[in-house]
Amino acid sequence: MRIVILGPPGAGKGTQGVRLAEELKITHLATGDMLRAEVKAGSELGRLAGDYMDRGDLVPDDVIIGMIQSRLTSDSGMVLDGFPRTLTQARALDEALTAADTPLDRTIYFSVSREELVQRLLNRASEQGRSDDTIETINRRMDVYEEQTAPVLDYYRSAGSVIEIDGTGTPSEVFGRLIEAVR
Numbered sequence: 001m002r003i004v005i006l007g008p009p010g011a012g013k014g015t016q017g018v019r020l021a022e023e024l025k026i027t028h029l030a031t032g033d034m035l036r037a038e039v040k041a042g043s044e045l046g047r048l049a050g051d052y053m054d055r056g057d058l059v060p061d062d063v064i065i066g067m068i069q070s071r072l073t074s075d076s077g078m079v080l081d082g083f084p085r086t087l088t089q090a091r092a093l094d095e096a097l098t099a100a101d102t103p104l105d106r107t108i109y110f111s112v113s114r115e116e117l118v119q120r121l122l123n124r125a126s127e128q129g130r131s132d133d134t135i136e137t138i139n140r141r142m143d144v145y146e147e148q149t150a151p152v153l154d155y156y157r158s159a160g161s162v163i164e165i166d167g168t169g170t171p172s173e174v175f176g177r178l179i180e181a182v183r
């Protein structure tokens, strides 16, 4: 199965994406995790990406697409989390999947109010200390989401295939809804 999870920062894409991939025994591909691994390793890509991430800006499309392209079609299935985040990325994904004749099976959108998202990210900041979870960066990421990623949701909606899931409640409650949507 090939599944895309869309949603704003803090909606629970990562938490749910990991669980879903485990449940379905497919790969969890999260561009945010891949980028943080590059930053930690001190690679050239990590140095380039880290500045964008700390500001709350998106890493440029060519960098992201170059990083993930070879992994988009090599597996029997995947949960894509945090990608695509721009229309350019969505089109690149379409092209790769069309060329490989492996279409998406589900596009899932987690909806959560902005107020709750900000609260969740501030809580995560005190628990995990992620360098992009400061109030300034959180607000910037929300604005970037509205400007650059919300159009991706419309793009998939106009193709007629988005399943919207209420992202509020406990992680188990949300996971229950997610499994329903996937089965």
Ligand code: ADP
Binding pocket: 008, 009, 010, 013, 031, 032, 033, 035, 052, 053, 054, 056, 057, 058, 059, 060, 064, 081, 082, 083, 084, 085, 086, 089, 132, 141
């Ligand atoms: P969140 O959903 O909480 O913002 P992520 O871990 O998905 O967390 O992303 C963290 C940061 O990594 C983003 O703010 C952005 O800078 C960068 N990033 C992740 N995925 C992408 C992507 N597909 N395109 C551009 N930048 C990305």
